[in-house]
Amino acid sequence: MRRSNKARSAFTLMEVLLVAGILALLAAFAIPKLFDKAQEAKVELAKAAIGRNGPIAKAVENYKWDMGKYPDTDEGLEALFKNPGGEDEKYKGPYLDGVFEELKDPWGTPFEYRSPGEVNETSYDLYSRGPDGKDDGGKEGSDDIKNWIEK
8 A cells, every 4th residue: 555645744743843852952052142142232232331432421521511510429310311400501401312211221220320439539430230230339240330440
């Protein structure tokens, strides 16, 4: 007896399970690598945002040029969007494009801002708490992203 070509055109259960197993193995190796790359990209994005030539740093500097001082800690980064002095004529903001209630890092946590800074005493400290969302206080091995270099 001969089998028809129609009957042989389907996959066997064993073939389907073999392909599914191979795909599961590939996913097990690939997904963690993709997650690591996504975290690395978020770290680089946070560094770019607060770095010397980043948009937040430039906005803070533009504020200083107009107002003659950095926004103080109480005014915070909100001063880049809303005139903290009410009707102060020197204010030429908003200093960043878009409408924000608060600036957040790539992990959804607000950037931290202090002026005068504890590290940058003549200007400001600007930092993100990093992927873990915890303020590590600049400890060794910290994942915080800062606008200063640890010595």
